[in-house]
Amino acid sequence: MDQITVADALTAFEPWMEPTAAELDAIDAEMPLIGAEVELLDAQLITLDRTPTELDARRIRRARRRVLAARRDLTNRTAAAMPPGGAA
Incomplete structure (x- = not known):
């Protein structure tokens, strides 16, 4: 089993390990897709413990369309x- 030292724990949160501005911009650009996927997951989770109703089916279809559009x-x-x- 790997051992974690105190030095490893302290350097785990060093400022140089923070995401770069480019990485944050990429995450920000993907937020509409992430939100749509979360909405789809929520709609699917609702139907796990019960028989899906017509309203549930419509909610899932709408969420899928939003994911595809995003x-x-x-x-x-x-x-x-x-x-x-093109490629080099």
Whole structure:
């Protein structure tokens, strides 16, 4: 079993280990997709312990459409930000 030293515990929260501005920007750009996926998961979790009603089925379908739309939008934004030219 690996041992964790006091030095390891203290350096685990050093400022240089914080996310960079670019990483935070990437997370921020993905937040609509993350939110849509959480909404879908919530809709699916509701139906785990009971028989899904028509309202539950509609909620899941809407959540799936939102996830797909958020993925499409994120992909389009990412593709638009890429420089033209293709692979090197």
